Amino acid sequence: MAAPQVLVAGAGVVGLSTAYYLSGRGFSVQILDPGPFPSPTTCASLGVLTHFNGGDDPYSQLYRQGHALHAELAARLRDQTGIDVGWRPLGGVDLACSETEIAEARQLLAFNLERGCPAEWVEGEDLRQLERSLSARVLAGVYFPTDQRVDPELLSRALLQAAQEQGARLSLGEGVEEFAQQGQGVRVRTRAGEHRADFLVLAIGAWTGELAQHQGLSLPVRPVRGQHCRFTGGTELRHVLRHQGIHLVPAGEEILAGATVEETGFDTQTTPQAAEHFIHLFSQVLDLPARLLGQRAGLRPKPKGGRPHLGPLQAQPRVFVAAGHYKNGVLLGPLTGQLLADWIATGRPPFDLQRFAPER
């Protein structure tokens, strides 16, 4: 029997993960994306896979499973493709530079410990031992040993290569303009022509709301711009640092500082104001020269109500949605791909995902 065919719209981390797990289960997969590849939003991500402070609600469970999957996936992708996706169990530190921030950090520690998240108070010599490059302004911190990082661009390239080795194809220049389930299959129109398949997965990030509206559907996912800056000094930093909502992340030879949260629609410009803000924060926290190398912007897919949209459409059950991962798409992308591949293969969600139903 011929392998069932799946069209995956979107070659960001969510679409690529879905293509990877589907092709691994023997599906014939074609990925459609207008380009460029790799996705600018996925590449703008800092790749931080941060700790989570407990909770038994479905989103917290998803978050924990997503976090746990990365180490194993990185090892598998290295074996399959030879690509090191840069997964590192770095640990993270939330920094406090004033008495007010110390009081807030103590609350953060208590909150996390109450929910069973490993965390520790660090100050003085212990803090300097942990992170030698901290400036004298930093007084104390909360250390989270389970924070990790992965390189989103390398992860994208490895997922694509592995998926291609399993038979998947990537067609760039093919944005989905229209889709419809017809009988037990789907018909998809792109600028380049028409495709038919057994299933369609919509993993088009911030563009989901727009396409859905065009189709007369309500999938409220909108773009929220995020920017980060790249600095020299990556080898001097050992942990993910957080201060005033901004991350400083060691990424090979570079330090990434980000990210902004901006309601600017589909505008992907970077701004000098964002760079100034990151340079200021970098210089406050680190005793290193702030040498700017570059700047990136991406469009986070923000869902209404905070939870991603996962699963089949009610009236078109062969069309699956995987969108709205907002600030956690790199963390949740691989798990999303694994869940959807399972769901499509077995006809059932692997566990109760009702809370993430696309139309809600």
Ligand SMILES: Cc1cc2nc3c(=O)[nH]c(=O)nc-3n(C[C@H](O)[C@H](O)[C@H](O)COP(=O)(O)OP(=O)(O)OC[C@H]3O[C@@H](n4cnc5c(N)ncnc54)[C@H](O)[C@@H]3O)c2cc1C
């Ligand atoms: C500055 C910044 C920092 C971030 N930091 C982190 C972090 O530390 N950790 C974390 O987990 N997440 C982080 N994120 C969030 C993360 O980057 C996103 O959640 C994730 O990239 C979303 O992936 P996606 O595949 O859903 O969307 P995208 O990466 O945007 O991919 C969607 C793809 O769909 C394509 N597309 C659009 N329209 C169509 C169409 N009609 N047909 C076919 N294809 C289409 C696009 O071209 C694109 O390639 C950050 C984001 C930003 C901007």
